[in-house]
Amino acid sequence: MAVVRDLRVLLRFQGFRRLLAVRLLSQGADGVFQVALASYVVFSPERQTSAAAIASAMAVLLLPYSLVGPFAGILLDRWRRRQVFLYGNLLRALMAAVTALLVLGRVPDWLLFVSALCVTGVNRFVLAGLSAALPRVVDGERLVIANSLSPTAGTLAATAGGGLAFAVRLVVADSDAAVVLVGAVLYLSAALASLRIAKELLGPEPALLRPRLSTALAGAVRDLRAGLRHLAAPPRREAAWALTAMSLMRFCYGAMLVLLLML
Structure with a gap:
């Protein structure tokens, strides 16, 4: 193999x-x-x-x-x-x-x-x-x-x-x-x-x-915000919807798993 x-x-x-x-x-x-x-x-x-x-x-x-x-x-x-x-x-x-x-x-x-x-x-x-x-x-x-x-x-x-x-x-x-x-x-x-x-x-x-640690951490936060703004722009709404759908799917999966364990 x-x-x-x-x-x-x-x-x-x-x-x-x-x-x-x-x-x-x-x-x-x-x-x-x-x-x-x-x-x-x-x-x-x-x-x-x-x-x-x-x-x-x-x-x-x-x-x-x-x-x-x-x-x-x-x-x-x-x-x-x-x-x-x-x-x-x-x-x-x-x-x-x-x-x-x-x-x-x-x-x-x-x-x-x-x-x-x-x-x-x-x-x-x-x-x-x-x-x-x-x-x-x-x-x-x-x-x-x-x-x-x-x-x-x-x-x-x-x-x-x-x-x-x-x-x-x-x-x-x-x-x-x-x-x-x-x-x-x-x-x-x-x-x-x-x-x-x-x-x-x-x-x-x-x-x-x-860079200094504080500068690097602040840069990471800025990059996360920039990524969210990037997804919110009209030309990229499809990617935002895809991520939203994936998040909802994972949320529902978690809720169903908890329900199954309770049963």
Whole structure:
């Protein structure tokens, strides 16, 4: 198969192999953590979960993509990406362990959601850094293939992590806290795997001139506003309608999912 052949070629690059290991461990841990959070919030009989609690759990998982995503690149251009993987996964391991303690302590939902939001918020930086680092570990000829296969492998790892979470509950311990701790161990493993990558290998370029952080953040906000104005202009109304339709579709999908879980 062409996919297997392409992957075999990419795995000859030592930097790609090590970066892929970080991705697989990191996104596998994401799958474990997300299933544990959903199980605790949605499927705990003693909690008598409401629709608002389910919607809050979904927001915790998805909100960082909307709020952090537009600004992640600005910070990644200032931090060594290897260090983002190291400290980001260490922080997520710590916060996942804290989340496990909160699950055991039966704390109010808002406190649990804040802890979980910290884990998923850091995840946005890690995923963006993994994509930004790819050009540093493969050559230009194979970059498109790497950009295709690497995120796909990460999605498969997240799915496998979800399966691992169910297996832990069935075989080891019927406890959401235990599953969260498994996720914490995988985050720690991802942090340790990142140490095999040279600190300077993944960039960014130290000599690259960058604007001040405040200036860059303000520029990102201006660009977002300019994009909205661009879509609002009469010649581009078709694109605005397409984005509106997609947003409504995703909203209805979320509402139906919450309804299905409640049933």
